[in-house]
Amino acid sequence: MTMPSAARTARCTSRERTELALRHVEADRVPLDLGGGPVTGIHVGSLYRLRQALGLDEPGTPVKVIEPFQMLGEVAPDLIDALGVDVVGVGLPTNFFGFANEDWKPWTTFDGTPVLVPGGFNTDTSEDGLLMYPQGDTTAPPSARMPRRGFYFDALKRQQPIDDEDLKVEDNLEEFGPITEAELAHVKGEVQRLLPSGKAILGNFGGTGFGDVAFVPGMSLKHPTGIRDIEEWYVSLSLRPGYIYELFDRQCDIGLQNLARIHAEIGDSVTAVLVTGTDFGGQLNSLISPRTYRNLFMPFHARVNDWIHSHTRWKTFIHSCGSIRRLLDDIVEAGFDALNPVQTSAAGMDPSALKQEYGDRITFWGGGIDTQSVLPFGTPAEVRDMVRDRMRVFGRGGGFVFNTVHNVQAGVPVENLLALYQAVNEFRDYPLG
Amino acid sequence: MTVLDELREAVIDGQAKLAVAAATQGLEQGIPAEVLLHDGLIAAMREVGRLFEENEIYVPEMLVAARAMNATVAVLKPRLIEHAVQSSGTVAIGTVQGDLHDIGKNLVAMMLEGSGFEVVDLGTDVPPERFVEAIRAGADVVAMSALLTTTMTSMQDVVEAITAAGLRDQVRIIAGGAPITAKYAARIGADGYAPDASKAVRKVRELLTV
16 A cells, blocks of 8 residues: 555655744645654554555564553654655664663564564563563563553652652762763764655754653663652652752753763754653643743753754754643743644644644644544544644644654554555645645 | 641641641540541542642642641541541542553542542552452442553443443442543443542542432
């Protein structure tokens, strides 16, 4: 099966197309991201079925798990070509669990998907499911678990007793250190490998995601100290704001030094960088108050954005799930260029209203299709209708990079995935229908 | 300010130590534990729920208040048992099979406990049969939580297991979690849905007519 216009002659390269969108200019068509970052990818089970349906692989051909925490699969060049994807990602050599994506070995997921996992993907089976170990070291206490018949890992609680008198920000800084020469060389090598493709490159360098609960538990650390339990973390935003501020301040210093070193190596070869993936929204409202955002998060978001904008040509990308309408004015003011995943199923996140109110100030990098109900549970016709609608609403005047709302999750019917990318390629051309 | 005022204020502000101190002082002054529960904790949690719904407080502040309330319940509980004070009902709560997310579920559990319900927390990744066992052990309400689109379907398995066990008529079932809607809850045969912890308490009260 081929996509309607994925292979059609284009007037722009992928990179030009994406950069025009980020400058709020209508290019030849709406750029498409799939797999550029850890929040714009696809679960390995859904990926396997999509590749099979597109005839890219023989049955039983494994797909690579490039992000084992969320079990995201590799969006390989053949799929990029088939779907007309415009964005590719560059990150550090190690993943959430602290081991490298190398030394691939075969594995099978609970739902029977044949995959390849990194050599450090060493698990034990317990009666509660699969246990995953930091840095692949099975002699250390496990840091994550995938439930039986599950599709993803979640952090295990490894909270040491907290004595507020003894709490030091260094305890929560173990994972934030100067980037190593080996990491810099990896980033540079990846950029050089990807540049000739003409794709837009999204930098996923880490280190500036303040208070991201995907990282707070320290799943890559063998013996994490400080505040590591997610509930305790949220409580700390209210009870220990001084500690949180000081921690973010130190983390910000380290993060900016690392960005400076990365920029010195790769210059402006990346189009955008994922600055933060901290989720600020729930289904109905922001998780934290606008005041907490302004006091604890915004100063550091602004510092990172200001540094990037004054030293590089990179655009800045924020990911936050959920209903964040109450925070959006401040998020825009903090200087972000692109917002992801634009969870349109959450309260106050109506696409037309968002485009009208913020469309000239921020690029919507997401919001292309609802992944909570329509994509997993709707019909192919409903998927198509929503894609057409979202292209028209978000695509007007540029400022839109098509991406599903967050990663394509496990268990999505392949008919819906085919309908999704067929519709993307049918409706992405400017002028929009 | 009376000790009850102090208790309410401490819980609303999330000051666990002050709340426990106020409750302890109240007991020493001879205020019945039941009064401290109803006029102190339950009243405070109603106010916390109102503040949350009106966007005066958010998740961190609500968690802190719920923890303060929880610490106080621990102080009052022995006295309540001693005086055979009836709870408003027993709620068995859990995150459904395949799902390990529990912050929302824990918040609902704490809010229910502070509102005078007996709470049996079944934890996360709970198979349907454990909800069934909890009903056999006396639960009046089953409260199910799910965060993922891949696990919300397990809720239907729970309802079906309860029905197959012949227990459907003697229990009320509620569902919640990010992808859950009232429509979905109705479709799988649950009795109710709540979008947040405060409304979950209200829904349980409504279903048990307490």
